[in-house]
Amino acid sequence: MVEAEGVYAMGRSDLRTLAAEVLRPLAEKGEPGRVNRPLVAELGQRGLLDRLFTSGAVELCELRESLAYGCTEAETALALQGLGAYPVHGYGSSGQRERWLPGVRAGRVVAAFALSEPGAGSDAAALELRAVPDAGGGSGGSGRAGAGAGAGAGAGGGWRLVGEKCWISNAPEADFYTVFARTGDSGARGITAFLVPADRPGLTGTHLDMLSPHPIGALTFDGVPVGPDDVLGETGRGFRVAMGTLNRFRPSVGAFAVGMAQAALDATLAWTSERDAFGGKLRDLQAVAHEVAEMALRVESARLMVHAAATAYDAGGPDVPRRVAMGKLFATEAAQYVVDRAVQLHGARALQRGHLLEHLYREVRAPRIYEGASEIQRGIIAKELYTEWEGRAV
Secondary structure (H helix, E strand, O other): OHHHHHHHOOHHHHHHHHHHHHHHHHHHOOOOOOOOHHHHHHHHOOOOOHHHHHHHHHHHHHHHHHHHHOHHHHHHHHHHHHHHHHHHHOOOOOOHHHHHHHHHHHHHOOHHHHHHHOOOOOOOOOOOOEEEEOOOOOOOOOOOOOOOOOOOOOOOOOEEEEEEEEEEEEEEEEEOEEEEEEEEOOOOHHEEEEEEEEOOEEEEEEOOOOOOOOOOEEEEEEEEOHHHHHEEEEOOEEHHHHHHHHHHHHHHHHHHHOOOHHHHHHHHHHHHHHEEEEEEHHHHHHHHHHHHHHHHHHHHHHHHHHHHHHHHHOOOOOOOHHHHHHHHHHHHHHHHHHHHHHHHHHHHHHOOOOOOOHHHHHHHOOOOOOOOHHHHHHHHHHHHHHHHHHHHHO
């Protein structure tokens, strides 16, 4: 692994160059819809995966935006490692962290965050994957021995996972999954987070063919054994693990979107400056100039909102949920607009397979859905605003 000091000294320009010149060629050699292990390994070798756990939210946003500008596949590979492994870093036992995190940081071990289900996407509290008490005892082995971890388990202290997960990034190729299952009554309080190695008996999966070239799949749990040693955090407190992880990464989802939008804007500036049209350059048309100005306005506004959310997260402010939701919502919606307008200004060439904007057009759609759809973010914002208003009115 490269020296940490060198990694942290890399600015936005250096990271963009690394993404374009080193990471993009590796990404292009990968198979769409599959985990690109050489790319993940390179991210580890460069020390970038380590920054998922040692950086503040602001630094993480800078990293994700810069990588997204030069290589969206590298950015996604990095982000998925963080999403899958951060619950272990933030809520796992010392044994769990020692066993799994060195491999994640080095790019040898691929992690996945398994929350969504066929009937429970945005409504995470409605998930139905069941952890059935196992009288014979679950199969532990992740090094967890936390107080209260066995509450609600069978006589042997374990469970059997029964049900399905869907739209899980890095599935079914990950080496371990952070899995959220129901150990109690309906609602958020009955959910427990488990660290489930991929080789557990009864765990199978399939690939899903999606619009964007991300590795995404479905998982089936047919009596998969888990024990107290596999619990992340506390039994029945898994929703806290999920929301804590999402709050950590949602601002940087916005940064990912900003990176794509900036790449689309820069491509548009270059194209409209060189394209001859109606006796001049395309940029000379007032309609085009105004469109480019609007694109730039949305990119910069999104960047500022994302950084405000990340700053609030790093400061531990009480308004973190609202700011995080605002940053993620505005940036992903803005990026969709900017990429769409860039395609329009480029014309048919931007629709050709292999064109930068054709790639960005497929990539930019998903962030408005994953890690909380735009409608969910609006709900969070409204809820936080009314809570704040009621507090002031008392």
